[in-house]
Amino acid sequence: LCPETGKKPRSIVFIQCVGSRDRRFNEYCCRIGCMVTLKQAILAREKLGKDVNIYVCYIDIRSFGKGYEEFYRKAREMGITFIAGIPSEIRVYEDGSIYLEVYDKLTCRLLGIKPDLVVLASGLIPNYDIERISELLHISRGSDGFLLEAHPKLRPLESAMSGIFLAGTCQGPKDIPDTIAQASGAAAKAVNLLASGELELEPLKGVVNEELCSGCRICEPLCPYSAIIMKAKDAAGFGNLKAEIFEVLCQGCGLCEAACPSKAIKIHHHTDEQYLDQVRAACLGEN
Numbered sequence: 001l002c003p004e005t006g007k008k009p010r011s012i013v014f015i016q017c018v019g020s021r022d023r024r025f026n027e028y029c030c031r032i033g034c035m036v037t038l039k040q041a042i043l044a045r046e047k048l049g050k051d052v053n054i055y056v057c058y059i060d061i062r063s064f065g066k067g068y069e070e071f072y073r074k075a076r077e078m079g080i081t082f083i084a085g086i087p088s089e090i091r092v093y094e095d096g097s098i099y100l101e102v103y104d105k106l107t108c109r110l111l112g113i114k115p116d117l118v119v120l121a122s123g124l125i126p127n128y129d130i131e132r133i134s135e136l137l138h139i140s141r142g143s144d145g146f147l148l149e150a151h152p153k154l155r156p157l158e159s160a161m162s163g164i165f166l167a168g169t170c171q172g173p174k175d176i177p178d179t180i181a182q183a184s185g186a187a188a189k190a191v192n193l194l195a196s197g198e199l200e201l202e203p204l205k206g207v208v209n210e211e212l213c214s215g216c217r218i219c220e221p222l223c224p225y226s227a228i229i230m231k232a233k234d235a236a237g238f239g240n241l242k243a244e245i246f247e248v249l250c251q252g253c254g255l256c257e258a259a260c261p262s263k264a265i266k267i268h269h270h271t272d273e274q275y276l277d278q279v280r281a282a283c284l285g286e287n
């Protein structure tokens with residue numbers, strides 16, 4: 001029913017990709033809009049009957065999952081009209097009536113429609129508290145705002161933080177089957193980890209040379225994983241502060257190494273000499 005009037009609509013227009021696949025808003029596809037729209041359109045047809053005109057305005061229909069293409073065909077066979085174009089404007093007049101124009105790329109015709117109801121398939125964005133969660137767990141976010149996996153192809157279930165796994169729309173837009181598949185994989189990885197009783201760590205870790213460390217504390221707040229603490233090294237335990245790195249928390253990002261004015265921090269297997277040798281080899285072709 002129309003929310004304004006409470007009456008059965010005679011004409012409904014569904015508009016796809018609102019705020020998605022658009023550089024001004026979200027560049028990415030929401031991955032659920034097409035199929036949710038098809039489901040709603042089919043439900044509307046079944047509940048409201050054949051005398052209601054139902055239109056779907058789309059850029060392209062992404063029916064990529066198992067059985068999805070068949071579902072799309074079913075919608076077409078039920079008399080739902082698909083228009084290959086998105087209206088640029090929806091006009092709402094003072095009497096509450098709605099008018100929109102849309103150019104259909106397939107028939108090359110400009111269509112004018114007066115719907116009673118317009119339904120938008122709006123884009124999918126990260127949850128409002130994703131920033132807090134990312135700070136709390138020290139997990140990076142991608143340019144789209146979702147939590148970032150350790151590697152998109154080789155480690156899609158893991159975050160860069162050892163022992164923290166990702167599942168569902170915190171990592172990116174996805175539908176229910178994909179969410180369940182990812183969650184099952186993440187749960188299996190967590191069970192594996194707990195059953196083995198050991199945590200496998202990357203070998204790249206920061207290490208502090210206490211003789212060089214002046215205790216300036218520059219590195220401490222810089223570490224995105226809170227892996228650095230300052231420890232008093234004098235007999236009374238109050239003075240002579242030195243930085244100390246928790247190997248389990250350190251992810252070897254190198255921020256502290258670059259920031260330390262005393263050059264007291266080194267990342268295992270990454271000395272300045274090694275970097276310089278690589279630069280020399282790249283620039284001069286030396287082996």
Ligand code: SF4
Nearest residue numbers: 213214216217219260
């Ligand atoms: S920045 Fe360097 S010198 Fe300063 S506390 Fe950290 S390790 Fe020590």
Ligand code: SF4
Nearest residue numbers: 223250251253254256
């Ligand atoms: S290398 Fe990165 S993660 Fe490790 S202690 Fe330094 S800043 Fe923190």
